[in-house]
Amino acid sequence: MRILLKSNSVQLFPQWKMFGPEPILTTAAGEIYPPLIFWKGLITIPEYTANAPQTVAAGQNVLLTETPIACNRGYVCHRDGSGIMTLRGITNQCRARYRVSADGNIAVAAGGTAGAISVSLAITGEPLNSATAIVTPAAVGDLFNVHVEAIIDVPKGCCLTIALENTSTQAITAQNVNVIIDRVA
Numbered sequence: 001m002r003i004l005l006k007s008n009s010v011q012l013f014p015q016w017k018m019f020g021p022e023p024i025l026t027t028a029a030g031e032i033y034p035p036l037i038f039w040k041g042l043i044t045i046p047e048y049t050a051n052a053p054q055t056v057a058a059g060q061n062v063l064l065t066e067t068p069i070a071c072n073r074g075y076v077c078h079r080d081g082s083g084i085m086t087l088r089g090i091t092n093q094c095r096a097r098y099r100v101s102a103d104g105n106i107a108v109a110a111g112g113t114a115g116a117i118s119v120s121l122a123i124t125g126e127p128l129n130s131a132t133a134i135v136t137p138a139a140v141g142d143l144f145n146v147h148v149e150a151i152i153d154v155p156k157g158c159c160l161t162i163a164l165e166n167t168s169t170q171a172i173t174a175q176n177v178n179v180i181i182d183r184v185a
Contacts, residue, residue: 045069045071046070046180047178047180048068048078050175051065052065055109055172056173058168061083061084062163062166062177063083064082065081067080071181075087075088075096076088076098083165085163087152087162088159089159092156095156096156097185098153098181098182100151100152101180102179103145103146103147104164104174104175105174106119106146106175107137108137108139108142108171109172112171112172113140113170114138115136115170116168117135117170119133119148119167120133121162123160132148132167133147143173
């Protein structure tokens with residue numbers, strides 16, 4: 001819902017059409033509120049990537065080396081080259097809710113043995129069973145595309161760290177990894 005309170009705002013955004021007179025909000029004392037424009041969805045959804053192949057040891061995080069789109073509100077913190085992202089509970093509600101999705105290509109690393117490998121979203125170092133992807137390559141170096149997603153609640157005023165973790169018993173190769181974090185509430 002958009003409320004435009006000044007005629008010049010319609011001139012700035014001609015694609016927004018209003019029907020009837022423009023609303024003017026006043027206080028009980030008759031004071032007119034300053035002009036405001038309410039926009040829905042101004043929060044930028046951050047994206048973190050790692051395109052080059054990297055070897056990830058068992059129990060370690062996939063390192064995210066680029067930030068094509070950063071969070072413009074400070075809800076998500078990340079340092080390039082780190083595998084950890086921090087979700088912040090900045091909200092007026094009892095919790096902030098995020099949708100975290102990660103996808104990429106994984107394979108058994110050189111020197112390993114063909115068998116089941118897996119990655120999982122981890123919250124504060126603990127892998128989520130509901131956000132785990134398991135594949136079984138027939139040969140070392142065979143790439144599989146995986147996708148994991150989870151809804152994560154962060155209590156008001158708190159922070160949680162998340163990562164994409166290798167939950168296999170051996171090293172894997174991760175390539176073209178993409179993590180997107182969407183603030184949904």
